[in-house]
Amino acid sequence: DVKVTQSSRYLVKRTGEKVFLECVQDMDHENMFWYRQDPGLGLRLIYFSYDVKMKEKGDIPEGYSVSREKKERFSLILESASTNQTSMYLCASSLSGQSEAFFGQGTRLTVV
Amino acid sequence: AQSVAQPEDQVNVAEGNPLTVKCTYSVSGNPYLFWYVQYPNRGLQFLLKYITGDNLVKGSYGFEAEFNKSQTSFHLKKPSALVSDSALYFCAVRDILGYFTGNTPLVFGKGTRLSVIA
Numbered sequence: 001d002v003k004v005t006q007s008s009r010y011l012v013k014r015t016g017e018k019v020f021l022e023c024v025q026d027m028d029h030e031n032m033f034w035y036r037q038d039p040g041l042g043l044r045l046i047y048f049s050y051d052v053k054m055k056e057k058g059d060i061p062e063g064y065s066v067s068r069e070k071k072e073r074f075s076l077i078l079e080s081a082s083t084n085q086t087s088m089y090l091c092a093s094s095l096s097g098q099s100e101a102f103f104g105q106g107t108r109l110t111v112v
Numbered sequence: 113a114q115s116v117a118q119p120e121d122q123v124n125v126a127e128g129n130p131l132t133v134k135c136t137y138s139v140s141g142n143p144y145l146f147w148y149v150q151y152p153n154r155g156l157q158f159l160l161k162y163i164t165g166d167n168l169v170k171g172s173y174g175f176e177a178e179f180n181k182s183q184t185s186f187h188l189k190k191p192s193a194l195v196s197d198s199a200l201y202f203c204a205v206r207d208i209l210g211y212f213t214g215n216t217p218l219v220f221g222k223g224t225r226l227s228v229i230a
Contacts, residue, residue: 004155031217033217033218035220040121040222041222042118042202042220042221042222042223043156043202043220043223045217045219048217056217058217090155090156092156092218094218097144097206097208097216098144098163100146100158100161101146101156101158101204101218102158103148103155103156103157104155105154105155106153106154106155
C-alpha cells in the first residue's frame with residue numbers, strides 16, 4: 001500500500017516562528033501536494049510539485065514556501081507563523097494525472 | 113480555471129435508504145473526477161474515480177458515481193446507507209487539457225457532511 005507520512009499529527013507554535021511540515025511518500029510518485037483544510041472552506045491548495053526541485057503555486061501560497069530536494073520528500077515552510085495559519089494541513093502524492101492522490105493523516109497546527 | 117461545487121453542506125438519510133451526494137464541475141477540457149471520504153481526525157481516503165469509459169463507476173464500500181457530461185455532474189450514490197457511512201465527502205476534478213499542456217493538481221469541493229441516522 002502507498003504510504004504518505006506526515007511528520008507530526010499535532011503541532012503548537014508561537015507567532016513569528018519558522019515552522020517546517022514534512023511529508024514523505026514511499027511509492028516513487030511524481031506529484032506531491034500541500035493543502036490546508038478549514039471548516040466550510042474545504043481543501044485549498046497551497047503548493048504542488050510535479051518533479052524534484054519543481055514547484056507551482058496553488059490558490060493560497062502567501063506566507064508559505066516549499067522544498068522538494070528529493071523525490072520522496074515535500075516540505076512545507078511557514079516563514080513566520082501567524083494565527084491565521086492555524087489549520088489542518090494535508091499532504092498528498094499521486095503517480096500521474098490519471099491516478100488518485102493518496103493523503104497523509106494530516107497535521108493539525110495551532111499558532112498561538 | 114477548473115472548479116467543483118458541492119451544493120449541499122449536509123445530507124441526512126435514514127439507514128437503509130438510498131443516498132446521493134451531489135457534485136458539479138467546471139473545466140476547460142475534459143475532466144478526471146474523484147470522490148474521497150474523510151473520517152474524523154483522519155486524512156482523505158479514495159473512493160472512486162472517472163477517467164474514461166462507462167459513465168457509471170463503482171468504488172469502495174458499495175459506493176458508485178455517475179458521470180453526466182451534459183449536466184457536468186458526478187453525483188455519488190449508494191443503494192442502502194449504513195450508519196458507518198457517516199463522514200465528510202469530497203468531490204475533486206483535474207482538467208485533462210491542463211494535464212497535457214502543463215501540470216494541474218486536483219481541485220476539491222468544499223465537502224458534504226453525510227449523516228446516516230439509525
